[in-house]
Each structure stands twice: as C-alpha cells, then as structure tokens.
Amino acid sequence: MRNHAFDLTVLGSATPYPAPDNPCSGYLVSTADTRLWLDAGTGTLAALLRHTTLDRLDGIWISHLHADHSADLLTAYYGALYADVELTAPIPLYGPPGIADRLAHFLTNTSVRSPIESAFAVQELHDGHRAQVGGLTLTSRTVAHGIPAFAVRVEGHGASLVYSGDTAPCANLTTLAEDCDVLLCEAESAAALDDGEQVHHTPEDTGQTAHSARAGHLIVTHVGPFLTPEEAVSRAAKRYDGPIDYAAPGSTFTIP
Numbered sequence: 001m002r003n004h005a006f007d008l009t010v011l012g013s014a015t016p017y018p019a020p021d022n023p024c025s026g027y028l029v030s031t032a033d034t035r036l037w038l039d040a041g042t043g044t045l046a047a048l049l050r051h052t053t054l055d056r057l058d059g060i061w062i063s064h065l066h067a068d069h070s071a072d073l074l075t076a077y078y079g080a081l082y083a084d085v086e087l088t089a090p091i092p093l094y095g096p097p098g099i100a101d102r103l104a105h106f107l108t109n110t111s112v113r114s115p116i117e118s119a120f121a122v123q124e125l126h127d128g129h130r131a132q133v134g135g136l137t138l139t140s141r142t143v144a145h146g147i148p149a150f151a152v153r154v155e156g157h158g159a160s161l162v163y164s165g166d167t168a169p170c171a172n173l174t175t176l177a178e179d180c181d182v183l184l185c186e187a188e189s190a191a192a193l194d195d196g197e198q199v200h201h202t203p204e205d206t207g208q209t210a211h212s213a214r215a216g217h218l219i220v221t222h223v224g225p226f227l228t229p230e231e232a233v234s235r236a237a238k239r240y241d242g243p244i245d246y247a248a249p250g251s252t253f254t255i256p
Contacts (some may be wrong), residue, residue, distance in 0.1 A: 004254040005159030006031045006136070008182065011047035013221045013247040015188060016068050018043040022249040024068035025222055027184070029154055029161065034058050034134025036154070038163055045072040045079070047249070054085045059133035060120070061140075062095035063165025064149035065102055070095070073103060073120075080119040093120035094131055094138070096148040125150050127172070141176045143167035146199045151176055159256045162215070166222065168198040169205045177213035181256040184247065185209055186222035187232045200224070203232040207239030215240075216256065221247035 007030045012023025018041075026044025028051055029036040035052050037044075037060045054076060062070050073093075079085055093099070100122045107114040116122070123131065127142040129150075136156040143151045145166045151173050154161045162177040164185040177183050188200035201209065203220065210218040218240055223232045229246040237244055245253070 004256065005157035006034075006154075006161075006255050007252050008161060008184065008219075008255055009051060009252045010221070010247045010249055011044040012041055012249050013223070014041075014068075014249075015222050015224060016066075023047050024071070025063075026072070027163065027247075028052065029136065031135050031156060034136050034156070036061060036133050036136060036138075038152070038154075039063055039069045039165070040072040040076060041068045042071045045075050054080050054091065055087050057091050058136075059092040059094065059131070059138075061133075061138060061152055062093070062099065063151070063163070064096055064145055064147055065099065066147075066166065069166065070099075074106060077103065077107060077114075077116065077119045081115070087119070090117060090119055090121040092131075092133065093122050094125055094129070094140070095122070096150065097124045097126075098148075099124065139176065141172040143173050144170040144199065146197055153177070153180065161255050162213075164201070164209075166200060169201060169209055174209055174212050177209065177215055179214050180216065182217045182219060182253065183210050183213060183215035184219045184221055187220045187227070187236060188222050188224040190224060190226040203227065203235035204239050206232070207236035207244075210236070210240040210242065216242065217253075218242060218244045219247050219253060220244060 011026035014022040023043025024041025027038040
C-alpha cells in the first residue's frame with residue numbers, strides 16, 4: 001500500500017546522445033492508477049517497457065522537439081499502430097506547437113500523410129497550459145531554450161514535482177517551481193557562455209533555481225558530457241542546501 005503520492009522513475013538522463021547504460025531524457029511518473037511519460041528521448045521507450053506498456057499510458061508530455069527529448073515518439077508510433085499493442089483510443093500527447101506535423105514529416109513515406117492522430121491525441125502546449133492526466137494535474141510554462149520549450153509542474157494527491165525540460169535560468173521556471181516537493185532540473189553546461197544566448201543551466205544555476213524556488217528536494221539531471229554527475233551535484237550544492245540527488249538511470253524517487 002502506498003504511503004506517498006507518486007513515483008518518479010528515471011528512464012534515462014543522458015545528453016546529447018545515449019550512453020551504453022543511459023538513454024536520453026525520459027521519466028515515468030506513476031500513481032496507483034496513472035502513468036505519465038515525461039519526454040521520450042532516444043532509448044527511453046525500451047526503458048519504459050520495463051515498467052508499463054504503451055496501451056497503459058494515460059499521457060505523454062514532451063518539453064521540446066530536440067531529438068534527445070522526443071526521438072522515441074517515432075518508434076512509439078509504430079508500436080502503437082503496427083505491433084502487438086491494441087489501443088482503445090489514441091494516447092494523449094502534449095507537446096510544443098507543430099509536434100504532429102514534425103512527426104508526420106518524418107514518418108510519411110508516400111503521398112498519403114501518416115496517421116499520427118490515430119496513435120496520438122495531440123494537444124499543443126502554450127504558456128500556462130493545464131491538463132488533467134488521470135489523477136495528475138499538469139501545468140506547463142514556456143522556458144528559455146532558443147526554440148519553443150516548456151517546463152511542467154505535476155501535482156496530485158497533495159504532492160508536486162516540477163521538471164525543467166531544457167532551459168537557461170528563467171523567471172517562469174522559478175515561479176512554476178515555487179515550494180514544490182521535488183525539482184527535477186537540468187545541469188547540462190559545465191560553464192556559462194561568454195557570449196551568445198544561454199540555453200542551459202550550469203550546476204550552480206541549478207542549485208540557485210532550487211534555492212530561489214524553495215524546492216524541497218533537488219534532483220539533478222541532463223548532465224552534459226563535460227561534467228560528471230558527482231561534479232554537477234557538488235557544484236549545485238554550493239547554491240542549495242536542501243537534499244540533492246542525481247537522476248541515475250533506473251532509479252525511482254518517491255514523492256514526497
């Protein structure tokens with residue numbers, strides 16, 4: 001019997017391509033009766049299938065359309081329509097504007113557009129978008145990644161999780177994460193850019209976002225190739241004095 005609100009399982013956290021034992025970004029949020037796939041980066045579908053099946057998903061939420069966060073939607077499409085899965089209805093898919101056409105552009109091989117909407121019931125995100133997925137409420141905000149990109153707050157059973165997606169530090173993320181139980185936040189950049197637009201957090205930025213939002217627990221994810229997880233956690237801890245973990249692939253966190 002559960003004594004917590006929901007589980008967060010790390011399907012993968014690698015960037016910008018999968019490692020032998022670590023798929024790209026993907027997470028499963030699950031309650032007793034709800035299953036939500038957050039980001040579908042390369043390799044995460046196989047990891048997801050260790051825990052559930054496509055026909056048991058209540059929804060898929062995609063932060064942005066870079067491949068390390070969305071590429072496994074392509075294989076999920078084939079799995080949903082042309083394999084051993086029998087959907088009773090298309091899977092609700094929440095993603096950035098244009099996501100259906102992007103998928104169709106890749107998947108269509110003839111003059112007839114692939115039936116994306118037969119696999120996915122697409123809802124395009126916008127700033128402030130809200131959705132009910134099973135017993136979970138999702139609130140999405142735009143974030144700063146140089147392309148249309150979103151963070152999400154997942155709430156249910158009195159608990160809250162905020163996932164940054166990919167973003168530079170920004171007010172929308174900090175506001176969305178205020179007083180959350182858990183902040184799952186990227187720490188891709190080993191150092192801030194000397195010039196040009198910043199599109200990721202450094203570990204110090206990650207710690208500062210958690211501190212400013214008064215997050216109860218920080219989970220550092222999407223650690224770039226020029227950092228180790230240990231370095232990212234240690235550096236984030238210079239700005240945040242709460243509990244910190246690394247989003248190791250296969251790990252499950254109970255919330256709260």
